[in-house]
Amino acid sequence: MSSTHRFAAHLEWTGAASGPVRDYEGYSREYRVDIEGKPSLRGSAAPPFRGSPELHNPEDLLVASLSACHCLSYLALCARAGIVVLSYEDDASGVMAFDRTAKVMKFSEVMLRPRVRIAAGADVDKARALHETAHHECFIANSVNFPVRNEPLVTLATLEG
Template sequence: MGQREHSYALTVRWTGNQGTGTSGYRAYGREHEISADGKPVLTGSADPAFRGDPARWNPEELLVAALSECHLLWYLALCAQAGVVVTDYVDSASGTMAEQADGGGQFTEVTLRPTVTVADASMVDKAAELHGPAHEKCFIARSVNFPVKHEPTIVVG
């Protein structure tokens, strides 16, 4: 089967001009809006460590969220294919970014900690096993250059 290509388009609009633009580092806000046709607007900012608004999503959080979401969606698909009935899934994901002396930086790891509820005790082992293939399939995890770790908990409910 041939390769398929998917495209993703969105708009990021800076809304943090406080009247003097970027006349100084402290003179502007980091607020922005992320939009795409037919979807609600996401309000964004920088990490509060970089003068951002803590009430808005920052790019680092959105990267962790993208990894968590992608894993979730692949995991659910693989469970459905394998006959594992998932009834609940909550991931407490976290990421670590190392900032360099020059102000640059990079993520060093992300850890996904999903708590997965399955319908029957006979599904627990397979449910745990499917996190590996989900990671291998995840488009976002395959696109980053740092480790994405998994610490799943499987419960019966």
């Protein structure tokens, strides 16, 4: 596998159809992201920044990217370790606030709360430990400059299911 991978996206401000940017309050924040071979993604600013609450926003997508990357890293580690994962869910959340020192709005942390159910007889301690390894292997978490924490819960399935 190559040690360099490239990713590309095309963004178009579709809000232009509603009129030009004349003042901060009045312009549409809608945009579309196109990635070759994939469905388009419609987005907007987050509601606190005058965006549409019905559309994806960059802040939600950042939290979702961190959650998805941890999930995929964890599942790969479990597969390699022979731990059978039956289900995986995460209630991820991020905190964004004004940094008075840097004088910018930025994320201060993201918390992942994965809930994993593994097959009866699997090694629960090993499954828990793999969350820490997944955190260190997650490409997206390694790319951000704020803490990404996780509070995993691993449960063992009963012999009936």
